[in-house]
Amino acid sequence: MAATASRSTPSASPELFLDPKRSESTFEEIPVIDIRDARSSDPVARKRLADLIRDACINVGFFYIQSHGIADEVISDTVDAAKRYFSLPEATKLELDVHKTSNFKGYTALLGENTDSEGLGDLHEGFDVGWEPPIGLIDSPEANSREDGAMAGENVWPQCLPGYREAVLKYYHQILEVGKLLFPLFALALDVPEDFFDDKTTKPAAIMRLLHYPPQSPTSFETDPEGRQIGIGAHTDYECFTILWQDHAGGLQVQNMTGKWVDAVPIPGTFVVNLGDQFARWTNDVFKSTLHRVINRSGAERYSIPLFFGTDYNVLLEPIPTCVTPGSPSKYEVMTAGEYVKSRLEATYARSLIV
Numbered sequence: 001m002a003a004t005a006s007r008s009t010p011s012a013s014p015e016l017f018l019d020p021k022r023s024e025s026t027f028e029e030i031p032v033i034d035i036r037d038a039r040s041s042d043p044v045a046r047k048r049l050a051d052l053i054r055d056a057c058i059n060v061g062f063f064y065i066q067s068h069g070i071a072d073e074v075i076s077d078t079v080d081a082a083k084r085y086f087s088l089p090e091a092t093k094l095e096l097d098v099h100k101t102s103n104f105k106g107y108t109a110l111l112g113e114n115t116d117s118e119g120l121g122d123l124h125e126g127f128d129v130g131w132e133p134p135i136g137l138i139d140s141p142e143a144n145s146r147e148d149g150a151m152a153g154e155n156v157w158p159q160c161l162p163g164y165r166e167a168v169l170k171y172y173h174q175i176l177e178v179g180k181l182l183f184p185l186f187a188l189a190l191d192v193p194e195d196f197f198d199d200k201t202t203k204p205a206a207i208m209r210l211l212h213y214p215p216q217s218p219t220s221f222e223t224d225p226e227g228r229q230i231g232i233g234a235h236t237d238y239e240c241f242t243i244l245w246q247d248h249a250g251g252l253q254v255q256n257m258t259g260k261w262v263d264a265v266p267i268p269g270t271f272v273v274n275l276g277d278q279f280a281r282w283t284n285d286v287f288k289s290t291l292h293r294v295i296n297r298s299g300a301e302r303y304s305i306p307l308f309f310g311t312d313y314n315v316l317l318e319p320i321p322t323c324v325t326p327g328s329p330s331k332y333e334v335m336t337a338g339e340y341v342k343s344r345l346e347a348t349y350a351r352s353l354i355v
């Protein structure tokens with residue numbers, strides 16, 4: 001179908017989303033978007049912001065956000081917590097081995113994941129956390145009404161690190177609020193009502209990971225000259241979108257349509273946002289779930305914290321009406337978000353070369 005709508009003059013027409021040019025995107029840079037207007041009640045300002053987000057989602061699948069409102073101290077306390085945890089003896093960390101839980105929470109050792117099916121294991125270790133009420137709010141209505149289906153289960157926490165759980169949950173809940181600000185903007189960007197995701201995101205299905213990447217040593221290139229053992233192998237994320245904090249080490253790369261790896265260089269004061277496969281499913285591939293990887297060649301330890309936002313786990317991943325037309329029919333089998341995420345996690349861990 002021919003598409004004539006210009007991205008700078010958005011319309012409600014589905015043709016806007018079906019512009020063939022969007023799949024030829026050869027971006028060289030990742031846009032930086034100031035999201036201060038996400039908190040504005042001015043519809044014009046919100047629409048302007050949504051238009052910038054739409055452009056990034058259709059052409060790149062990645063963007064940086066600035067003016068997000070999270071204090072540096074909240075971030076640094078969490079990074080310190082991560083450093084303390086990853087410095088523990090391996091045996092202590094393995095007490096919380098992710099394989100001991102049914103919902104993939106806790107510790108993943110170095111090479112414990114193989115994100116790229118062609119890879120030889122990922123050179124990172126991680127600690128996974130799911131939603132739980134903020135400290136002191138055990139009886140929150142959200143906690144009492146959760147139906148997490150395939151992904152149900154509690155977090156696990158190291159008992160030997162005072163303050164760890166507090167720091168991690170404080171960051172988790174603040175970044176969750178940033179995610180909640182973005183969902184209505186994604187809806188606006190898709191020409192559906194701003195509240196489109198409201199009833200689908202009542203119990204945020206949000207997994208957060210603390211990640212530690214040791215520097216990639218020359219030896220790993222000797223044993224793996226083809227570079228199949230890197231920080232995290234080339235992959236797309238599983239949920240709707242990810243908000244990622246990364247330190248100054250660098251190493252995150254994003255692939256454009258020509259196959260070129262573009263560096264997502266660390267920009268102080270920003271988070272990286274990238275779209276995942278649930279959004280590709282919701283939007284019938286109008287929003288790009290872009291391939292990315294990490295190679296830590298900085299010579300220093302690298303730390304990062306992605307938080308993956310999905311819809312509630314019991315919500316069906318069904319294509320958004322503006323993204324489906326007779327000429328562009330729905331591509332994906334409908335399933336719940338929980339079933340989808342669990343199947344992807346199972347596949348990633350099943351490829352692991354260690355058990």
Ligand SMILES: O=C(O)CCC(=O)C(=O)O
Pocket residue numbers: 209211232237244246252292293294304305306
């Ligand atoms: O550590 C990073 O910068 C990216 C991590 C990532 O892509 C992931 O965990 O899915």
Ligand SMILES: [Fe+2]
Pocket residue numbers: 235236237292
């Ligand atoms: Fe990722």
